[in-house]
Amino acid sequence: MRNFRKLATAVAAALALAPAAALAQDAAPVKIGIVTFLSGPAASPFGVPARNAAEVVTELLNAGKAPAPYATKGFGGAPIQTVIIDEAGSTTTQVTEYRNLVQRHNVDVVIGYVSSGNCLAIAPVAEELKKLTNFFDCGTARIFEDGSYKYVFRTSPTQTMDSVGAALYVHDAKPKLKSIAGLNQNYAWGQDSWGDFEASMKQLVPKVEVKTSQMPKLFAGQYNAEISTLLGAKADVIHSSFYDGDLEALLLQAAPRGLFKKSTGILSAGETVIHKLAAQIPDGTVIGARGPFGPYAPNNELNRWFSKEFRDRYQVPPTYPSYQMAQAILGVKAAWEKAQAANGGKRPSNEQVAAALEHLSFEGPGGTVKMANGKGHQSIMETAYGMSKVVGGKLTLTNIKRYPAEKVNPPDGVKGADWIASGFKK
Numbered sequence: 001m002r003n004f005r006k007l008a009t010a011v012a013a014a015l016a017l018a019p020a021a022a023l024a025q026d027a028a029p030v031k032i033g034i035v036t037f038l039s040g041p042a043a044s045p046f047g048v049p050a051r052n053a054a055e056v057v058t059e060l061l062n063a064g065k066a067p068a069p070y071a072t073k074g075f076g077g078a079p080i081q082t083v084i085i086d087e088a089g090s091t092t093t094q095v096t097e098y099r100n101l102v103q104r105h106n107v108d109v110v111i112g113y114v115s116s117g118n119c120l121a122i123a124p125v126a127e128e129l130k131k132l133t134n135f136f137d138c139g140t141a142r143i144f145e146d147g148s149y150k151y152v153f154r155t156s157p158t159q160t161m162d163s164v165g166a167a168l169y170v171h172d173a174k175p176k177l178k179s180i181a182g183l184n185q186n187y188a189w190g191q192d193s194w195g196d197f198e199a200s201m202k203q204l205v206p207k208v209e210v211k212t213s214q215m216p217k218l219f220a221g222q223y224n225a226e227i228s229t230l231l232g233a234k235a236d237v238i239h240s241s242f243y244d245g246d247l248e249a250l251l252l253q254a255a256p257r258g259l260f261k262k263s264t265g266i267l268s269a270g271e272t273v274i275h276k277l278a279a280q281i282p283d284g285t286v287i288g289a290r291g292p293f294g295p296y297a298p299n300n301e302l303n304r305w306f307s308k309e310f311r312d313r314y315q316v317p318p319t320y321p322s323y324q325m326a327q328a329i330l331g332v333k334a335a336w337e338k339a340q341a342a343n344g345g346k347r348p349s350n351e352q353v354a355a356a357l358e359h360l361s362f363e364g365p366g367g368t369v370k371m372a373n374g375k376g377h378q379s380i381m382e383t384a385y386g387m388s389k390v391v392g393g394k395l396t397l398t399n400i401k402r403y404p405a406e407k408v409n410p411p412d413g414v415k416g417a418d419w420i421a422s423g424f425k426k
Contacts, residue, residue, distance in 0.1 A: 035085045050137070050325040111332065163193050
């Protein structure tokens with residue numbers, strides 16, 4: 001009888017502790033692997049601002065200091081921990097680092113990658129390891145046009161949106177243009193960006209002449225030969241999807257030679273340099289921000305919150321890589337908490353979060369994000385372009401035009417190139 005009482009007491013104690021143990025397990029940290037450039041030519045204009053956004057957003061979420069619908073602390077009450085990895089190096093290096101994040105650091109989610117080449121290499125590895133992975137920036141449309149994934153997502157739009165929006169803007173702003181030229185990096189991002197822009201211009205201006213397409217290697221740094229060729233071509237418009245240090249180098253080298261004064265420049269990723277290199281950007285240069293980010297962001301509560309907190313922390317305004325990182329984290333948080341609610345309040349599995357993120361529509365500092373393409377794994381958004389004008393030494397944007405998401409993105413299941421070739425048919 002004495003032994004029976006001891007056993008009953010032990011069982012009762014165990015049962016009393018069970019809810020607390022379950023709660024502790026559910027409140028275990030959510031580990032997020034963050035991958036972005038921390039060194040090299042892409043670090044200063046892209047990688048570090050994205051890293052800064054990850055730090056400030058996760059800190060605010062952990063403190064429960066975000067606006068609705070993101071006011072719950074962390075992810076569904078569980079604190080967020082980050083493991084931050086440098087994206088610099090070869091794609092082979094990045095695949096190795098990705099495996100380390102999943103297998104050694106045991107992260108729950110990976111959010112990262114600026115380089116389109118890295119995203120193309122990581123996507124099949126993420127699928128192999130069955131780890132939820134959200135690409136926050138890389139723009140090539142090939143990821144979901146050429147592949148189908150369960151665990152891979154991208155909460156930022158593709159280069160098709162950038163290029164179609166750029167072509168529509170140029171057509172609206174310069175209806176009498178007769179010729180175009182291009183200067184883009186010779187890899188997936190640059191090739192796809194120019195391909196979609198050229199094809200879009202040929203749809204909008206069937207007799208447009210393509211003077212030249214220059215494709216220097218990524219991170220070449222010196223562009224005097226290409227600038228000479230472009231000056232000789234005398235195109236009405238020069239399209240460039242340059243980003244990172246390459247864009248900065250191009251502007252510093254092109255300004256003394258008057259390249260973008262003699263031809264209208266359209267910089268689809270130019271927003272990252274408008275504060276730093278305003279003096280090198282002639283009035284009338286067309287500036288993109290890869291979506292409704294930075295100066296094109298809406299005046300909503302999430303944008304006011306994010307931009308103020310970022311500026312207060314780092315004394316500079318957030319640029320579009322920062323917006324994209326914030327958007328990526330908030331999108332995964334929305335999916336996590338949706339999956340958690342469907343799971344009776346318990347910590348969701350990797351597969352449950354992935355299922356919740358499919359076809360999700362959520363709000364971010366840049367406005368509405370619809371996971372509408374790539375079978376629900378690729379976002380679409382509206383985009384905007386404007387023209388630079390320096391006033392009192394400060395670069396401002398004028399003649400801003402916005403294009404709805406459905407006007408600058410193909411329907412789901414249709415490749416961007418095919419959609420453009422069809423005359424943008426829906």
